[in-house]
Amino acid sequence: MTTALDIIKRSLRLATVLGSGETLSAEDSQDGLTALNSLVESISNGRLLVNALTLDSFALTSGDGEYTIGATGDIASTRPISVDESSYILKSGISYPIKLIDASDYNSISNKTASGSIPEYLWYRATFPNAAITLYPLPGAGCTLKLWSWKQFAPFAALTTSVSLPP
Secondary structure (H helix, E strand, O other), X not given: XXXXXXXXXXHHHHOOOOOOOOOOOHHHHHHHHHHHHHHHHHHHOOOOOOOOEEEEEEEOOOOOOEEEEEOOOOEEOOOEEEEOOOOEXXXXXXXXXXXXXXXXXXXXXXXXXXXXXXXXXEEXXXXXXXXXXXXXXXXXXXXXXXXXXXXXXOOOOOOOOEEOOOO
């Protein structure tokens, strides 16, 4: 497995800043970690480093169609960049597809308080710090949202943080 420090040293060697056999000072290593995490943050927003979908599972409250997802949201998870169309509702062991809609589609729904046993539509808004999810019709009892979403690549916590990247 590769560590953050391995990536930093390899980058500095390719840039001919660090010679073969040379070592980095602790200060330069920390500067490299800061630069690496800045790079990861900037390219993750463009889905360049997102290489897998993440599944979040959340039991829905009957009659409640509004949820937030993020570090402090109703669904405590990393805030998604976007939601994938493969998301679905699970009820009594049966999977029901859910269609992603946009603001225009949601605004065309006249009775937004209609209750149904299984939501058919999901409107995702990438608000910050928590994203927002609206379901329609409002869920009945026993529904679980299986939310497939694209997540931002996590920053490296330390120089020794291991990462496994695809080729």
